[in-house]
Amino acid sequence: MRSDDRLQRRRHSLAHLLGAALVDMYPGTKLAIGPATDDGFYYDALLPSPLSVDDLPVIEQKMRDIAPAWTLFDRRVISVNEARDLFANNPYKLELIDQIEKEGSDLSLYTSGDFTDLCGGGHADSLQEVCMDGFTLRSVAGAYWRGDEKNDMLTRVYGLAFDSREDLESHVQMLEEAKKRDHRTLGKKLGLFSFSPLVGPGLPLFTPRGTALRHAIEQALSVLLDRHGYERIWIPHLAKQDLYEQSGHWDKFGDELFSVQGRHDSFVLKPMNCPHHTQVYASSPKSYHDLPVRYAEQTTVYRDEQKGELLGLTRVLSLTQDDGHIFCTPDQIEDEVASTISFIETWYRALGFFKGDDCTILLSTRGGDREKYLGDDATWQHAEQVLADALRKKGLSFSEEPGEAAFYGPKIDFHFKDSIGRTWQLATIQLDFVMPERFSLTYVDTDGKKKTPVMIHRAVTGSIERFLGIMIEHFAGVFPFFLAPLQVRVLPINPDAHAYAHEVLATLRSHGIRADADLAHEPIGKRVAKAYAEHLPYRVVVGSKEAERRSVTLEHGESKEVISLADCCERFARENDVFS
RNA sequence: GCCACCUUAGCUCAGUCGGUAGAGCACUCCCAUGGUAAGGGAGAGGUCGUCGGUUCAAAUCCGACAGGUGGCUCCA
Numbered sequence: 001m002r003s004d005d006r007l008q009r010r011r012h013s014l015a016h017l018l019g020a021a022l023v024d025m026y027p028g029t030k031l032a033i034g035p036a037t038d039d040g041f042y043y044d045a046l047l048p049s050p051l052s053v054d055d056l057p058v059i060e061q062k063m064r065d066i067a068p069a070w071t072l073f074d075r076r077v078i079s080v081n082e083a084r085d086l087f088a089n090n091p092y093k094l095e096l097i098d099q100i101e102k103e104g105s106d107l108s109l110y111t112s113g114d115f116t117d118l119c120g121g122g123h124a125d126s127l128q129e130v131c132m133d134g135f136t137l138r139s140v141a142g143a144y145w146r147g148d149e150k151n152d153m154l155t156r157v158y159g160l161a162f163d164s165r166e167d168l169e170s171h172v173q174m175l176e177e178a179k180k181r182d183h184r185t186l187g188k189k190l191g192l193f194s195f196s197p198l199v200g201p202g203l204p205l206f207t208p209r210g211t212a213l214r215h216a217i218e219q220a221l222s223v224l225l226d227r228h229g230y231e232r233i234w235i236p237h238l239a240k241q242d243l244y245e246q247s248g249h250w251d252k253f254g255d256e257l258f259s260v261q262g263r264h265d266s267f268v269l270k271p272m273n274c275p276h277h278t279q280v281y282a283s284s285p286k287s288y289h290d291l292p293v294r295y296a297e298q299t300t301v302y303r304d305e306q307k308g309e310l311l312g313l314t315r316v317l318s319l320t321q322d323d324g325h326i327f328c329t330p331d332q333i334e335d336e337v338a339s340t341i342s343f344i345e346t347w348y349r350a351l352g353f354f355k356g357d358d359c360t361i362l363l364s365t366r367g368g369d370r371e372k373y374l375g376d377d378a379t380w381q382h383a384e385q386v387l388a389d390a391l392r393k394k395g396l397s398f399s400e401e402p403g404e405a406a407f408y409g410p411k412i413d414f415h416f417k418d419s420i421g422r423t424w425q426l427a428t429i430q431l432d433f434v435m436p437e438r439f440s441l442t443y444v445d446t447d448g449k450k451k452t453p454v455m456i457h458r459a460v461t462g463s464i465e466r467f468l469g470i471m472i473e474h475f476a477g478v479f480p481f482f483l484a485p486l487q488v489r490v491l492p493i494n495p496d497a498h499a500y501a502h503e504v505l506a507t508l509r510s511h512g513i514r515a516d517a518d519l520a521h522e523p524i525g526k527r528v529a530k531a532y533a534e535h536l537p538y539r540v541v542v543g544s545k546e547a548e549r550r551s552v553t554l555e556h557g558e559s560k561e562v563i564s565l566a567d568c569c570e571r572f573a574r575e576n577d578v579f580s
Numbered sequence: 581g582c583c584a585c586c587u588u589a590g591c592u593c594a595g596u597c598g599g600u601a602g603a604g605c606a607c608u609c610c611c612a613u614g615g616u617a618a619g620g621g622a623g624a625g626g627u628c629g630u631c632g633g634u635u636c637a638a639a640u641c642c643g644a645c646a647g648g649u650g651g652c653u654c655c656a
Contacts, residue, residue: 008654035655042654050584053650096656107656118656141651142583149652153583156651184649188591197629197647306581308652494614522618529617543615555616 006124011036011161013124014063014135017070018043018157020115021062031117032092032145032154039171040135040160044143046092047155056137059157069113070127076109083107083118092145093118134168135161178420183472184312190477190534192468192485193313202310202317204465212485212514214320214464218298220482221322221347221460223579228343230296230324235276237300241266246438247275256303269302274432274457277325278439281453286443291453292328292336298464299323313469320464326456327441333383333454337390337412337429340458344414344427345394347460350578351471351480353416360399360415360423363387367402374407375433383431383454384410408434418474426467430457478535481575488572489531490517493524493543500547504540504565511569512576515540540568 015034018041023029026047034043078086080101086109087093096118100107110119112127124130138158145151162168179185187193192210199205206214225232238260244250249271250257258269270276277295286293300320309315326336348354365384366373373380387410391398398412405411409431417423432455442450461467471483481487488508492501501517508515518527524541531539539555546552551564554571563571 033653033655037654044655052585093656100656105656120656139650140584143652144582145653146655147653149582153652155583158651195647201647308581491616493616496613521613523612523614523616525614525616526618527616532617539616541616545615553615560616 007161007163008036009122010124010130010163011041012122013073013127013130014159014161015041015043016073016110016112016115016117016119016123017063017067017127018059018137018159019045019117020066020113021059022047022157023115024066025059025062030090030092033096034117036122037158039162040138040158042156042158044145044154044156046152051140051155051157053140056140056157060137064132066113066115067127067130067132072112072126073123074111075121076111077106078109080107083109087118130161131163131165133165134163135159136168136172174420178422178473181420181473181476182312183314183469186472186477187313187469190485192472200317201307202305202315204313204316204318209485210468213468213479213483216483216485216514217461217464217467218322220350220578221298224343224346224460225296225324227579228294228339230294233277233280233295233297235270235273235280235297235299237270237302238267239270239276241268243275243279244268244271247278247435248438249275253303256305258302258304271301271303273297273299273301273321273323274325274435274455275439277323278435278441278455281327281441282439286327286453288329288443288445291443292326292332293453294324294326294336296322296324313465313472316463316465319466322459322461322464324458324460326458327436327443327453328456329443329445329451330379330382330454333431333456334386334390336456337387338393340429340456341390341394341396341412343458344429344460345396346579348414348416348427350482358417360417361391361396362401362404362413362415363391363398364401364404364406364411364413366405366410369403372407373405375409379433379454380410383433387412387429387431406430406432408432418470419476420473424470426462426470427460428458428462431455432457479537480578481537481572482578484514484535484537486514486516486534486536488513488515488538488540489534489536490515491524491527491531491539491541492517492519493541495521497543497547500542504542504552507565507569508540508572511573513569513572538572 012035015036019031019034022043022045023031026049028048030046032044032046034041080097083097084094087097097107108119108121109116110121110123136159138160141156141158142153143156145154160168160171162171187210190209191207192213193204193206195201195203196205241250244257253271257271260267260269280295281293298320300318302318305315305317310317328336345354348359353359366380391412411428411430413425414427415423415425436452436455441453443453445451471479490501490505490508492498498519501519505515505517518530520527528539537556541553541555551562552568553560553562554568
């Protein structure tokens with residue numbers, strides 16, 4: 001048995017112990033299920049009265065009190081009828097019994113101490129092998145029976161469990177680190193964005209600092225867009241409902257669309273840009289000479305998410321996409337996909353990713369069930385082949401996910417692991433054989449006949465808001481130079497140096513550096529401390545010595561060097577140019 | 581949307597038993613004119629999320645609403 005499995009068994013055993021404690025302390029409790037999780041266990045139960053986090057230490061103590069009597073997990077197979085009798089007043093267990101009967105599996109009971117639960121097994125031999133210092137109850141939350149919002153809301157008690165106190169403590173430490181670098185906390189501390197109840201939840205407002213950060217990302221992406229031959233377009237944020245009826249999104253997105261009633265027509269706030277972009281393509285006749293056509297736009301879309309699902313910047317109602325659509329011939333797919341992969345690779349390498357195993361690439365293909373997908377076999381086969389070849393030529397390893405493709409075409413997704421080990425899906429490249437058809441897009445081919453182009457949807461960051469949230473947490477607010485909302489702070493030693501400080505600031509700004517100056521009547525030490533607290537990449541300190549020689553003291557963390565103002569500007573410009 | 585919890589100054593938080601509100605940081609002013617991780621002093625800042633109820637009296641107790649936080653099929 002792998003040690004992981006053993007740990008999972010111990011966690012599941014602790015779930016039983018938690019169930020026993022709940023039943024013991026709160027008579028009338030109806031237990032539902034209690035599985036192991038990645039970092040511990042939980043038990044879902046319908047309790048006679050609400051629980052609060054203050055109850056957790058008491059429940060935990062109860063678990064420790066019961067534990068010594070649990071010397072083994074005694075298994076007994078019983079009949080369906082016996083099981084129904086035993087759990088007659090527990091609707092959840094009865095539902096499970098029905099399900100198991102349908103599956104034709106054995107029904108088993110496990111008993112420890114004086115607690116018996118319906119369970120399929122997977123326990124430790126006894127609780128004596130479970131580290132009692134390695135677990136703790138973490139939180140209490142609501143959870144629907146079987147995760148379905150139409151069912152009862154149960155109370156879920158979460159526990160953390162490891163094989164030693166040290167493992168538990170280091171896990172708790174990781175959770176604390178994640179909490180410390182939470183983008184909502186850092187966003188407030190660094191003054192990047194805020195929410196106003198009057199504007200509405202899920203609608204982030206970006207401050208000057210936060211906007212500088214967004215612009216830094218947009219500008220850097222813009223450099224790569226130019227390099228890869230994109231043209232910029234602009235579309236309004238509304239469209240008639242008819243647009244989305246024709247695209248199929250009206251049926252599919254349903255209540256996630258924001259409707260706007262005009263005087264004569266019904267409008268929808270755009271939840272995506274593809275339909276608009278097809279209409280830009282359709283605005284003039286195209287021949288094969290014109291293809292590929294590459295449109296790019298940084299633009300905001302609006303989706304009416306469920307309120308409870310909103311979360312800081314990672315789940316919002318208004319999100320900005322670094323959207324791009326390529327219209328090309330089937331023959332051009334390969335080059336376009338290769339170029340898009342390079343784009344994504346260049347971008348994420350500049351941010352320090354693509355090192356070791358921090359990037360996972362998934363190729364989603366059609367798989368066996370062809371009914372679900374639109375488009376002809378030849379196109380699909382060609383496209384899937386081309387995507388795989390493009391990745392191989394780049395020397396990127398990937399795993400194929402059959403049956404995971406969108407109904408309109410295969411896709412490549414890029415997942416990245418952040419600095420504390422969490423994985424995020426960020427970039428995506430999707431082929432689309434359906435939308436060009438729906439909007440009757442054409443180009444005139446070499447044979448003079450009208451053909452339908454292939455559409456490639458691609459996003460590098462996904463949504464700027466979500467990407468920002470992830471980067472804030474990944475860098476813990478300490479951004480690389482080219483992203484830092486404020487890159488340099490000019491610090492005059494004393495008021496005599498103010499005039500030179502102004503001059504230095506103006507020079508830096510004229511070189512495109514995001515800089516400010518701290519002219520407060522405060523000791524240099526205090527102003528340096530503030531610069532540290534704001535995670536400024538560089539400090540430029542000037543006094544009478546620097547003013548005389550037209551130099552600056554350039555400081556980065558603990559390091560200092562005196563260089564000429566001109567050299568300083570040149571160095572910053574070089575550091576800003578991340579893609580060369 | 582649903583369940584639990586939370587909401588006191590711009591921020592982080594204290595506030596005992598129901599008796600009309602406090603700290604640190606930030607802010608403003610004065611002093612200190614400085615060479616590297618927070619110099620000294622003074623001042624200003626609050627309908628205690630909103631609305632209603634109980635009470636002689638509510639930040640405190642009760643209710644509704646708003647906003648926020650943790651969760652919402654790892655399966656008996």
